[in-house]
Each structure stands twice: as C-alpha cells, then as structure tokens.
Amino acid sequence: MMLAVIDVGSNAVRMALGSVGRSNVQIVKSFRAPIRLGSDSFSKGNISRQTIYRLIDTFNVFCDIIKQSKVSVTKAVATSAFREAKNRQKLLRQINRESRINLEVISEREEARLIHLAVTRDINLGKKRALIVDIGGGSIEYIISINGKIKTFKSLKMGTVRLSQLIAKYPEHQHLSILRKEIRKGMRKLSGYARFFNCGSDKKVIVGTGGNVRTMHRLSKEFLRNPRKESIPYDDFCKMTRLISTYAIDERIKELGLRRDRADVILPALIILEETMRTFGFNEIRTPKVGLKDGLLYDLVNKVKSI
Secondary structure, eight states: EEEEEEESSOOEEEEEEEEEEESSSEEEEEEEEEEOOHHHHHHHHOHHHHHHHHHHHHHHHHHOOOOTOOOOOOEEEOOHHHHHHHHHHHHHHHHHHHOOOOOOEEOOHHHHHHHHHHHHHHSTTTOOOOEEEEOOOEEEEEEEEEEEEEEEEEEOOOEEEEEOOOOHTSSGGGGHHHHHHHHHHGGGGHHHHHHHHOSSSSSSEEEEHHHHHHHHHHHHHHHHHOOOOEEEEHHHHHHOOOOOOOOOOHHHHHHOOOOOOHHHHHHHHHHHHHHHHHHHHHHHEEESOOHHHHHHHHHHHHHHOOO
16 A cells, blocks of 8 residues: 655655555655745745745645555645644645645644654654654754653744744854854743753653754764764764854855755754753764654554554
8 A cells, every 4th residue: 555645844845655564664755845835934924926836836746646656545734834824724725626635734732743653663762751853944843752652842933944034134154143042042941841851860862853853964974974873972063063154055055965945954953953952961862764754654554554
C-alpha cells in the first residue's frame, strides 16, 4: 500500500510517499517546494495572491504524483503560517477544489504530538527525560517527554522566518546581537522547564528536528569534522554560529552549499539551539532525520491499519 503525506510549513511545502509493508513503513520518495508562506502571513496577515498561485500549482503537481503512484490514502496538514492567515478558509477551499486534496490546519498540540511520534519511532526514549525541539519557520515546539510519553509542551512564536524578517530591518553587523537578545527574551518562558531538566540524576536527552537541524549536522561533519552519526556537540554550535555570522547570504550559498531559502534562516536556527542547550544544560544534541512529515506518515499508517 502507498500512502502520501503533505506538510505545509512556513518555509516550505513537503510531500513524502510511504510504502507500507506487513511490519514497517518506509519513505520511498520525498518532494520539497520552497514556498515561504510565513513571509506573507507573519508580516501582512494574509497569504498573497502570488503565493497562492504557487501553492495551488504545487498541490496540482502533488495530485498528479499521487495518482501516478497509485496512492491509497493522503493526509495533508498546515501549521503556523496557515494558522495565522486571515484568508486561510478561502485558500483551503480553493486547494480542495483545484487538487481534490483536503488540507487541514492543525493545532500546536497536534503538531507536538506528531513530532513526538516521529522521534519515538527513531529513538528509544524509555526511562529518559527528553526535550524535543522542533525548529519551524513560524514557531518552535518545545516538547517534554517522560519515559516516552508527552508530559507537556510549549510553542513559542519565534520561528526562523519570523526572526529573519526581524533582523532584515537592521545592518548585518547587528544581526547576531539582535537574535541573541530576542531568543533569550523568548526563552524566559521556559525557565520552569529548565529547572526540571537541571535537577535529578536520571537519564536526560535533547533531540532536535527540522530541516535546519539536518543542515547543521551536515555542516558540522563537513566543516568541523564531527564524527558523530546523529548528534552535534554544543561546541560545534558555537563554532558554526561564529562562522556563519561572518558570511553574507550569497557567501553562505556559495561557500557552504546552502539553498537560498535556508541561507537566511540558518543563523537564527543555530542560535536557538545554542541558547536552548546552554539554558537546559546539555552538551550534545541528538539529530535524527525525522520531522513532522514522518510523524504524519506513522500516524496515518496506524489509522489505516486500525480500519
């Protein structure tokens, strides 16, 4: 059986096709369209007509792929940028009318649940206190997991697209200090969570998810010779922050091999994780290659098998 899941994020739109066997599910193909919905939603309150055209075209392409791949069930969700767009209902109806794909705007709670599901399928969190940090374009999801179950979560409207819009108003030499100030201000809301992780002697782990985290792991391997397969030490974040803050956007693309829609958000993402690890007392972060779309796929498999 073939399944399809679509994640309409604030920085990009992603689709994954999953093949379901008797005992497992495997992503066989992934697609990504660099449509930055957050640029419209966070600054104007609406998704612009030009962005809507691009989004509709992407959904029509996805629809053709779904038909050609003989997909049995499709699940599509949208997160922060859609949650805040005043014209979301009209756009949801238009997407359904054009592509016959039903797009659902999910809550922050549901987003946290799906991310947690993806991580627990990849990492054994039993008998551990875990902090899962998902860095999105519109928000950061902080999920506390105890013995493999969600204890609580906090969503901060401090995503990388929002932060990149903020610093774009200032000269480049001020970006680093402005980002640190803004991120530290937001993280004051997590002081109670930090105390929770800084006490006790049982095992604790921090996990980072999202496209920026995967890019950071590649950079730490290629430029800092990090030998770890799925983790990054705290010192590497400090080094990468210093390195990337000295490069202009075009230099990050040319010298570091970053996509343009990653080059301007990687610095906010680095500082988010650097400050998070410092605040919560972690010296290394796990970086599994999973995210919201993986959680969507696992959740869809569970629902299909229960029918």
